[in-house]
Amino acid sequence: MNRRLMALSKYVAFARLSATHGRYDRSELYGRMAFFVVILGVFSSLWRATREAGLAIAADPKSLVWYLASTEWILLSAPLMHVDIQETLRRGDVAYELGRPVSYVGATFARGLGFVASRSPLLAATAFLCAFAFTGWVPPWRALAAVVLFGSIAIALLTALHLAIGLVAFWIGEVTPVFWVWQKLLFVFGGLMLPIRLYPPVMQRLAALTPFPDILAGPASFVLDGEAVAARVLVVRLAMWCVATTALVQWMYARARRALTVNGG
Amino acid sequence: MHPRRNSIRFAAALLATNLKASLMLRGAFAMQVIFMALNNFTFFVFWWVLMRRVPEIRGWRLTDIELLFGIVAVAVGLAITVAGGVRYLGQFIEQGELDTLLVQPPPVLLHAVGMRSQSSGFGDMVSGLILIALSGQVSWIDTPRVVVAIVAAALVFAASGILFFSVAFWLGKSDTVARQMWELVITFSLYPEPLFGGVLRLVLFTLIPAAWVGYMPAHIARHASADQLLLLTSAAAGYLVLAAVMFQRGLRRYASGSRFGVFG
Amino acid sequence: MPDNPAVELQELTKSFRVRRATGRGIAARLRDVVAPQTHAVVAVDRLSFSVRAGERVAFIGPNGAGKSTTLKILAGILHPDAGTVRVLGLVPSLERYALAFRIGTVFGQRSQLWYQLPPRDTFALLGRVYEIDATEHRRRIDMLVALFELAPLVDTPVRQLSLGERMRCEIAASLLHAPQLLFLDEPTIGLDVSAKATIRELLRTESDRQGVTLLLTSHDTGDIERVCDRVIVIHRGRLLWDGTLADLRRSYLTAKRITLWTEAERIDVGKPGVRVISSHSYRTELEVDADVTSLGSVVDAALRQSVIRDLTVEDAPLDVVIRAMYADADARGES
Numbered sequence: 001m002n003r004r005l006m007a008l009s010k011y012v013a014f015a016r017l018s019a020t021h022g023r024y025d026r027s028e029l030y031g032r033m034a035f036f037v038v039i040l041g042v043f044s045s046l047w048r049a050t051r052e053a054g055l056a057i058a059a060d061p062k063s064l065v066w067y068l069a070s071t072e073w074i075l076l077s078a079p080l081m082h083v084d085i086q087e088t089l090r091r092g093d094v095a096y097e098l099g100r101p102v103s104y105v106g107a108t109f110a111r112g113l114g115f116v117a118s119r120s121p122l123l124a125a126t127a128f129l130c131a132f133a134f135t136g137w138v139p140p141w142r143a144l145a146a147v148v149l150f151g152s153i154a155i156a157l158l159t160a161l162h163l164a165i166g167l168v169a170f171w172i173g174e175v176t177p178v179f180w181v182w183q184k185l186l187f188v189f190g191g192l193m194l195p196i197r198l199y200p201p202v203m204q205r206l207a208a209l210t211p212f213p214d215i216l217a218g219p220a221s222f223v224l225d226g227e228a229v230a231a232r233v234l235v236v237r238l239a240m241w242c243v244a245t246t247a248l249v250q251w252m253y254a255r256a257r258r259a260l261t262v263n264g265g
Numbered sequence: 266m267h268p269r270r271n272s273i274r275f276a277a278a279l280l281a282t283n284l285k286a287s288l289m290l291r292g293a294f295a296m297q298v299i300f301m302a303l304n305n306f307t308f309f310v311f312w313w314v315l316m317r318r319v320p321e322i323r324g325w326r327l328t329d330i331e332l333l334f335g336i337v338a339v340a341v342g343l344a345i346t347v348a349g350g351v352r353y354l355g356q357f358i359e360q361g362e363l364d365t366l367l368v369q370p371p372p373v374l375l376h377a378v379g380m381r382s383q384s385s386g387f388g389d390m391v392s393g394l395i396l397i398a399l400s401g402q403v404s405w406i407d408t409p410r411v412v413v414a415i416v417a418a419a420l421v422f423a424a425s426g427i428l429f430f431s432v433a434f435w436l437g438k439s440d441t442v443a444r445q446m447w448e449l450v451i452t453f454s455l456y457p458e459p460l461f462g463g464v465l466r467l468v469l470f471t472l473i474p475a476a477w478v479g480y481m482p483a484h485i486a487r488h489a490s491a492d493q494l495l496l497l498t499s500a501a502a503g504y505l506v507l508a509a510v511m512f513q514r515g516l517r518r519y520a521s522g523s524r525f526g527v528f529g
Numbered sequence: 530m531p532d533n534p535a536v537e538l539q540e541l542t543k544s545f546r547v548r549r550a551t552g553r554g555i556a557a558r559l560r561d562v563v564a565p566q567t568h569a570v571v572a573v574d575r576l577s578f579s580v581r582a583g584e585r586v587a588f589i590g591p592n593g594a595g596k597s598t599t600l601k602i603l604a605g606i607l608h609p610d611a612g613t614v615r616v617l618g619l620v621p622s623l624e625r626y627a628l629a630f631r632i633g634t635v636f637g638q639r640s641q642l643w644y645q646l647p648p649r650d651t652f653a654l655l656g657r658v659y660e661i662d663a664t665e666h667r668r669r670i671d672m673l674v675a676l677f678e679l680a681p682l683v684d685t686p687v688r689q690l691s692l693g694e695r696m697r698c699e700i701a702a703s704l705l706h707a708p709q710l711l712f713l714d715e716p717t718i719g720l721d722v723s724a725k726a727t728i729r730e731l732l733r734t735e736s737d738r739q740g741v742t743l744l745l746t747s748h749d750t751g752d753i754e755r756v757c758d759r760v761i762v763i764h765r766g767r768l769l770w771d772g773t774l775a776d777l778r779r780s781y782l783t784a785k786r787i788t789l790w791t792e793a794e795r796i797d798v799g800k801p802g803v804r805v806i807s808s809h810s811y812r813t814e815l816e817v818d819a820d821v822t823s824l825g826s827v828v829d830a831a832l833r834q835s836v837i838r839d840l841t842v843e844d845a846p847l848d849v850v851i852r853a854m855y856a857d858a859d860a861r862g863e864s
Contacts, residue, residue: 027438031445038449045460049323050315174293177300184307193311198318271660278657282643282650289645289686365641367606368712369658370629520608520622522545522572522598 010102011110018114029119032076033126036069040127043068043193044134062135063224064195069131070220071192074151077120078158079112082179085166089173098257105163105253112159120155124148139223146231150219153238158215160245167249170256185210191217195224211241275371276379280347283382294384301388302395305338308455309396323459328400330457333483335396336411337454340418340478342389348423349381352447354430355440363519374512378427403486414482414494417501421477424504425450427512434515446473454479474504533618535710535742536580536603541612543573543598543766572598574766575612580759582709585736585743587757589851595766596746597714603744604632604712617709630659633708635699637715640687647684648698652705659706666705673701677731693724700731704741711736713745717752729755750847762851764858778844785824786843787815793835798827811838816845 047061085108088094097104132138165182169175186192189203190212196204207213218234287294309331316327345352357363357377366376397403403411429443453461453475461469469476481497484490546567573595580586590596601607602614605621605628614621619628642651649670656666674683677697682690690698696716703711716732717725733756736743745757753760753774760777762770770777786806789796794810802821806814817827824842831837 027441031441034445034449035452038452041465042453042456042460045462046322046456049460050319053319053322177296180300180304184304188307188310194314199314200317203314275657278654282646282654285650286643286645362639364601364604364606365634365636365639367625368604368629368632368634370626370660371658520606522543522607 011106014102014107014110015114015117018111019118029122032119032123035076036072036123036126036130039072040065040069040130040134060225062137063139065135066128066131066137066139066223067195067220068193069127070147070151070223071190071216073120073124073127074154074158074216074219075186075192077116077123077155078162079115080179081108081112081159081162082166082169082175084108084111085163086169086173086175089169103253105167105249108166109160109163109249112163113156116155116159120152124151143222146222147219150222150231150234150238153242154215154219157211157238157242157245160242160249161211164245164249164252167252167256170259186212186216189213190215191220195221197221211237211245214238214241272372272375276375279376279379280382283349283379287382287384294387297384298388298391301342301385302392303388305334305389305392305396309334323457325457325459328402329483329487331396331400332402332486333457333479334455335393335398335400336415336418336482336486337451337479338389338393338396340393340415340422340482341451342386342391342393343415343419344386344423344426345383346386346390347382347419348378348426349383349386350378351423351426351430352383352444353381354378354427355433355443358430358433358515358519359437359440363516367520373516374427374509378423397486407486407489410489410494411482411486414485414497417497418478418482420501421474421504422450424501424508425474427508428504431508431511431515434518449473450475450478474500477501477504533582534579534615535582535584535617536578536744537613537615538579538599538603539577539613541573541576541599541602541614542571542610543595543602543607544569544571544610546570572766573602573609576763576766576768577612578761578768578771580742580744582742583736583740584759585733585757586745586759586761587753588744588746588761588763589753590763591855596763598766599763600712600714600744600746604634605629630706631709633703633706633711635703635711635713635716637696637713637718640695640699641702642687642695642698644688645686647686648679648702649683651687651702652683655702655705661706669705669707673704676735677701691724693720693727696720696724696728697731700728700735704735707739708741710742710744713743713747715747715749716745717747717749725749725751726755732756753847762854764855769854769858774847778847778850784816784818784845786845787817787824787827788841788843789813789815789831789837790839791831791835791837796831796834798830798834800827800830803827 044061044065047064051061088097094104097107100107128144138144161182162179165175165179168178172178189196189207189210191199191207196207196213196217199207207217214234214237218237312327312330312334316322316330320326350357354377363373363377366373366380369376397411426443426447429446430440432439432443450473453469453473458466458469458476458480466476469480477497477500481493481500485493485497547570548565548567576595576599588596588600598607602609603616603621605616605625608622616628617631619631621628642648643654652670655661656663661669674680677700679698679701682694682698687695687698700716713732717728720728729752732743735741743756745752747753758773760770760772760774761768762777790812792811795808796813798813798815800822802818804816804818806816808814813831815827817824828837828840
């Protein structure tokens, strides 16, 4: 039991270091915050215009803006782990990293979480403040709490998935195009800008087969009026995806190590 | 010696060399093109889904969005293919890479922006042309007018990048902010302008020239207006001149060595 | 016909404003952005010298001594604060365009060859950069390829070339437009011994053949010794020494290094002006100040203690000479 605690404390240390480091790279954070202002402003205008067009899209413009704020918060909180891994591989630091008495993926994931811890609260504050500024309305606190709770799990899941994409770099080096495709699929099937329930049925069915809606649309849907995605279902699905991702990452990592030792890096 | 003619030949040679370098790695080139095209189409999916339910928003229909997207994509693609170095201008300035250019005859700005080319620009151009075709709003007679409008839009886009990244001459370490400002030009240009209120609209015609990159050329494509085309091309010329002047000023500062503590 | 110098500097002066961080904490950092505290650092202080056409000059100085600044001013990259500069009869800060056609540069750490393409493509582009007539351009490429033995390399992508092969192509590229003056910054950095030798040989021969003036900076004393005839030492922006290498050694450091292989296990030559560098079994290295004690007397003293199997006498290595020079200048308070 002691050894486990010891191991855990190592990862915590990585997380804390990453969190402090995150405090120093401010310019990127400010850029993200400015982006929130712009995108929420544009969309609040868009949803109002849509309402004007007279045709109901089964959702109130104000809550749609909060919906977008939530999905964007989740999306922007997850660090781009694949870039770190790609860089480490390119620089050849990998041998050094693998040699440490710490699981490389564990450490990287911990670093990612530390990074999240330092940015996510600020991003949430910005997102929700902007949403309030543009709509003059705040969702019921229970809804917001649900968004934050499920959103946090979603962010962790997304971070782990970014890590998995990064691991692909062990085989093909340049994973940026892979990431782009992944990200676009996430935008579309995760309902980044438009709640999934407004999609054509065929697309909704497709989306349900992927983790995407559970990462973005699910947690964000609590701010929409009407029936939110059943919390119980979301919990189960998120848990399922978390388990699956952990298994995937472990398996990929084992194979990556073998690929590395066989090819000599 | 005809400096201007030589500059044109040099620029052409630079572009040709860039293209050759991009094509050396066929696989990587193809991936960049395909994925950028995919990137643009998925972005467009949102509008497609939305407009199935709400066919018209403040006078804009799906075909109008297609046209707007298509034009912006081609303009941006053109800019980053031909003047791919704009994106790296801040880096060049901060890391002293302009030194190598200052020792050579060609005009430094031209050389700097032409030194790189992003293959993904071809993906932008291809997807843009497809979207324009899909919109069905451009007929063969319209083509010359639309081409001019797109080129002007590309020039405005490139010039705005030069302006943002040139701030590095004075402030250093401004690369991240400059890049985000430049990306804002694209972001804003992709949304129909009826969404924007008075003050914002003014900003989009000046500080963040998204209106010249998206709205104006799209408008010119839809309504054959010679006046608007003239206005757009004048704006493009204006931005270019501004960019060149700012860069020259910055270069003078660079040559005075005012970059903090860089000496040896 | 008057001998116009290739490079001429008179009282060249250049200072920089350096920003200082006034302290930590948000207040201090905000202050630093709005009203930065700067102080002037003199990088080049009334430097004067001239270089004849065809000379090969090495610039030595530690980092921060002002040698890079001087070379950048000569190349037209930086503008001086005061003094006159003339390179090939032109004023660099005013006639950058004209000067650019007549000078070439080789940066050891930065490449001007396009990484993905064969050198030939860079050569072609350079033809357009320097507006070289097509036939002349082809002729020069062929000549340089033959001279530098680049035939197997010139059509291979640069990323597949070794560092030594790449440097040969770099130097050829820098000579394509037949410059009269070549600036070289660490040209042999990272190269193995034989590659270094090749590069040095190429530089010397090309300079001899075409009368190209070479201005070289390097931390590798081999570069300096094998390529250059003249050494300019810059310290804190001032000229510390200007002369030939031999003169430098002779007048600055009169020490010689003697290595003795002896039959006796250890010897002790305790004469004034003799410093023991290292003492091993059967081998002793001594540094002898020839001003204080003659070499002959040192050898005599050694012979009295043991039979000498072998003996070498060398000049002190250049970096020792330079370091002694700096130490001396600092001690004298030249700042």
